[in-house]
Amino acid sequence: MKKILFFITFIIINYNGFSQDHQINGRITDEEGNGLPGATIIIKETTTGTISDINGDFSLFAFKDTILIISFSGYKREEINVNGKSTIDIQLTPDIETLKEVVVVGYGSQEKINITGSVATIKQEKLISVPVANTSNLIAGKLPGVMTRQNSGLPGGENTQIRIRGFSEAPLVLVDGVQMDFSRVDQNDIASISVLKDASAAVYGARAGNGVILVTTKRGEEGAPKISFSSSYTSQSATAFLEHVTPSQYVELVREANFNDFSDANATFTEDDIKNYEDKIPGYEGGDWINQLIKNNAPMQQYNFNVSGGSDNVKYFSSFGFIDQESFFRSRDFDYKRYSIRSNIDIDLNSNLSLGVDLSYRQDIRERPAKNALSDIWIDLSTAQPIFPTSLPEGVVIPDPSKPFVSYSGSTTGNRNPLARSSRSIYGTYDRFDNMFRSKIGLKYKIPGVDGLILRANMNIQILDRAEKSFRNPYNVYRYNESDGTTSLEGVGNGVSSVSESQFKRTMLYPLVSAEYKKKIGTHNIDVLLLAEQTRRSYSRFSATRKNLFTTSIPELFIGSENDQTNDGSSGSDIGRKSLVGRINYRFKNRYLFESTFRADGNVLFSPSNRWGYFPSFSLGWIVSEEPFFSNGENISLKLRTSYSQMGDDTANGINGFDYLAGYQSQNIYLFGQNNASTTIRTLGEVNPFLSWEVITMYNLGVESSFLQGRLQLELDYFYRKRENILSIDQKSVASEGGFNLPLTNINESDDRGLELSAIFQQNIGKFRLELAPNFAIGKEKFLIRNDLEKFSDPDYIRIYGREGQWVNRRLGYLSDGIFMSQEEINNHSVIQDGNGNLTLRPGDIKYRDLDQNDTINFRDQDVIGYASNMPEVTYGMGISVNYKNFQLSTTLQGASKFSIYINGPAATMFSNGSIPLAYHYDYAWQPHPDNPNININPNAILPAASLSANINNSRTSDFWLRDVRYLRIKNINLSYNIPEKAFSKIGLKSTQIYLSSENLISWTNLGIYKNTFDPEFDPGTQATRRYPITRSYTVGLRILF
Secondary structure, three states: OHHHHHHHHHHHHHHHHOOOOEEEEEEEEOOOOOEOOOOEEEEOOOOOEEEOOOOOEEEEEEOOOOEEEEEOOOEOOEEEEOOOOOEEEEEOOEOHHHHOOEEEEOOEEEEHHHOOOOEEEEEHHHOOOOOOOOHHHHHOOOOOOEEEEEOOOOOOOOOEEEEEOOOOOOOEEEEOOEEOOOOOOOHHHEEEEEEEOOHHHHHHHHHOOOOEEEEEEOOOOOEEEEEEEEEEEEEEEEOOOOOEOOHHHHHHHHHHHHHHHHOOOOOOOOHHHHHHHHHOOOOOOOOOHHHHHEOOOEEEEEEEEEEEEEOOOEEEEEEEEEEEEOOOEOOOOOEEEEEEEEEEEEEEOOOOEEEEEEEEEEEEEEEEOOOOHHHHHHHHHHOOOOOOOOOOOOOOOOOOOOOOEEEOOOOOOOOOOHHHHOOOOOOEEEEEEEEEEEEEEEEEEEOOOOOOEEEEEEEEEEEEEEEEEEEEOOEEEEEEEOOOOEEEEEEEEOOOOEEEEEEEEEEEEEEEEEEEEEEEEOOEEEEEEEEEEEEEEEEEEEEEEEEOOOOOOOOOHHHOOOOOEEEEEEEEEEEEEEEEEEEEEEEEOOOEEEEEEEEEEEEOOOOHHHOEEEEEEEEEEEEHHHOOOOOOOOOOEEEEEEEEEEEEEOOOOOOOOOOOOOOEEEEEEEOOOOOOEEEEEEEOOOOOOOOOOEEEEEEEEEEEEEEOOOOEEEEEEEEEEEEEEEEEEOOOOOOHHHOOOOOEEEEEEEEEEEEEEEEEEEEEEOOEEEEEEEEEEEEEEEEEEOOOOOOOOOHHHHHHHHOOOOEOOOEEEEOEEEEOOEHHHHHOOOOEOOOOOOOOOOOOOEEEOOOOOOOEOOHHHEEEEEOOOOOOOEEEEEEEEEEEOOEEEEEEEEEEEEEEEEOOHHHOOOOHHHOOOEHHHHHHEOOEEOOEEEEEOOOOOOEOOOOOOOOOHHHOOEOOOEEEEEEEEEEEEEEEEEEOHHHOHHHOOOEEEEEEEEEOOOEEEOOHHHOOOOOOOOOOOOOOOOOOOOEEEEEEEEEEEO
């Protein structure tokens, strides 16, 4: 790479200087005399030129009679005759029209001031402040009403969720007009991200019900070639992670559990064992399994090289990116690599016809010990007893050295070991290669003689080719016997060697044709768009497996036994949708705005009679500040807007394709008295020939204003959304005892409402430039009709199980009232909790509130205990930026509230399924007195007592284990310095920036005793101890512009 850069730099420097020996130095400034960095200076009728540095200064070689063309976005282009001058300073004049902010919207772009819908945008400079492997993390905290939740920090598997306005389903994401996941798009290739939240999204019809995210990649601009290179190195560590008890603490808690369960503390360990493990005498060293599994400061490297520029007729942008991210497992065997190439080219073939060609290729490589190794690692870690060493002593004799081996972790199965499962050299290998190719060819034709009429035709193709290979390597698990120095075999992992390979290929086609007509007649502006598009998808899959390899040193299919092989495959026929779109924009006197869209979508998922859905929208805008009666028009602007739209959702719950048709499948069953399976045919269940679209109706009211000559900008939106025809299974109308599977039907309804607020404040204070950009949003959803639930008549059944008329993001359960601190308190407790006179209750058990005051805890005592573990109802964030000379400090704060985390499994209950207690269990559990198991001696006791047996009382769903979460974190922070151009001008560098940044730097939460164990963003759908933690990163980086 260094050689390539040096070669390119050498060519540029020598080309610019060849036969043009007159050096010109100068400075490009704005209307206030401030330097303009990145202005383009080109020698007229050539492609030779340069760009200004961070201070607006430039230098180039040219003939003495050269004419220079100077251009900068938002300013009028200037032509300057050199006339032999050696120093030229140019002050550019603002171009009022181009200074107006242009925002990417559905199938085009509009000036921000003329948009009648709710649209939020992030520009490119906000997307590169912190290097990330998952691009979707970049929008966290930056946009009102857009919530991101990073459920994991696993390289190549972050599983970041994005929700708009708290809607329960994911939004539609389009990259350059094509539906695809943008999380793996190189952040250096993105020009802007727009989020459409109301009628502005309706132009996408059936796919727009949950909002739309438009990702636009960079394109070339007329001017001298701009060559840029960026590089960064990142260190990653867990924001929060499990802390197991020490060996001596483990022994102490086991003794407590035995004492609590059957009054015999010495049943497993003696009191002397505690001291022995504390002193780590021979045979009692134990092991720190977490420390041996995890090694923080995992590295990530990122590189990007791109070239852009062009002439009047040809413009180009090309880039190459690479990222290499390692996990913080000590083995470093969960790697993710990505190679990406992109080239966007625009060619004006003549004055009327232009051609656009976009090509991109990306290869994602994931290297792990096994496809689903992560969950198994956490399971094995949760049962790895700290009294057992993590490795065998050096020099110990291994009975079978031909196989990999690991140390016994104390599990009852014998073969569990988290270190083995995290190592490719022991457990095996899993490699996945995703090759994604996308191409787009587009034609644009301006009809001669009809000013403003443009025809477009695009063809997009997207191909995913995925190859997976898995190898299982048998290994032995040995226990070391301290007494005689021998080892004993406790178990075998991966009992049989095997190799599996699979191939998956998917092809997506997106043809599109459109006609657009723009016309200005006096004070009237009209823009009409007609469009037709289609989506087609096909796929195929094949897999093969062989076991009992002849040798594990050659992990290939042909080495496996032919007598122990399987293969499988499938393919999918073409499915997709067809769409017709119409849109009209009308503007009168630049202050009265109207937009209407109509979209018809047809989808083969639905029956022919209901295949087409029709989705209209209307929106109005009034720029009040343009009215003659509005004073202070130059200092204050004000726009009111409102919208109505209908959208759909053809990816709703449960749709598999052709559900309106009767179907059958084969199954193997065993008949009574026979040992052989027989193949039978069974129906897939009842069908619904009337299966139809989910319909979403959205209302939005918004206000946009600016003050202090635009330095203060405010935006406020209120929305209401109603979902009808929600798909589910009708449990009210049809008895569940019918003996057949019920079909999906359009039976449920719900609605959402919410408020969004955002602001931007900019101010120059001496040589400092300050920018603040806070945002806030709240959104709530309510069930209106739930026909998928039984019909209840009992008021408590309706309240607890009915859900109609209740908020969606609510969890019901029992309300706790602390824990019983002594047996005497249990004896005096008048409320029966266990249905057996409280005879099964023990000190340290959870106490529940008797809401109906009948002296008995039963299902009627349940009530709302908090929020469901879902996306937060309230989100907030703030961008802060401070510039001083060549320094810039920027940060993004992100926060959320009104959601819950439920502590479950081993995180809640000590010794659950053989799990190891966590540090907070030791610190805060009820602890019996050594001489009296009925009283507590731990002054900090707030958690149940240790026990090796299941406890029904403590496992009730209750607020005891539920934490309503509020958090605020420094999502990212960046400090950069632009080195003056003169420092490196001799080697052709125009701009050099070095920076330090961090992601997830600091978090403030209300998680209390759990704050160091769980991150507030962790995945609520998994057990609390079985997920890869979110990472905190520190980065040093370099950006160079030639």
